[in-house]
Amino acid sequence: MTSFGWSGGFAASAGEIGYMPKVTIDGQEIEVAAGTTILQACQQVGVEIAHFCYHERLAIAGNCRMCLVEVEKSPKPVASCAMPVAEGNVIHTNRRPRSRRATASWKCC
Numbered sequence: 001m002t003s004f005g006w007s008g009g010f011a012a013s014a015g016e017i018g019y020m021p022k023v024t025i026d027g028q029e030i031e032v033a034a035g036t037t038i039l040q041a042c043q044q045v046g047v048e049i050a051h052f053c054y055h056e057r058l059a060i061a062g063n064c065r066m067c068l069v070e071v072e073k074s075p076k077p078v079a080s081c082a083m084p085v086a087e088g089n090v091i092h093t094n095r096r097p098r099s100r101r102a103t104a105s106w107k108c109c
C-alpha cells in the first residue's frame, strides 16, 4: 500500500489525486480543487464574503468570525476562510447565520 504521508490535513490519499469535490453555493453547483476553502470557492463563483482576518498570503487565523456561512448539516455556522470544502457541501451565504441573529437581537435590546 502506498502512503504519501502527512499532506496538510486536507488532502489526498492515493485514490484521491485529482479529486474535485462538488459543492453547491447559493444554488450554484461548482467543482473545486481539493483543499480549497469555502471562501475561495465562493470567490470562484462570484459570491463575495466579507472577511477581516483572512489574507491569501498569510496563514489562516480564523479569529474574527466575520466570514461565517451556513453549511447544511453543520450544527453551527462555519468560518469560511478556515474550512475546506467537502464533497456535497451545500453552502448558504445569503442567510444570516443563527449566531449572528442571536447576537443581533441581543445587541438591539
Ligand code: FES
Residues within 6 Å of the ligand: 050, 051, 052, 053, 054, 061, 062, 063, 064, 065, 066, 067, 068, 079, 080, 081, 082
Ligand atoms: S475572515 Fe476572520 S474568521 Fe474568516
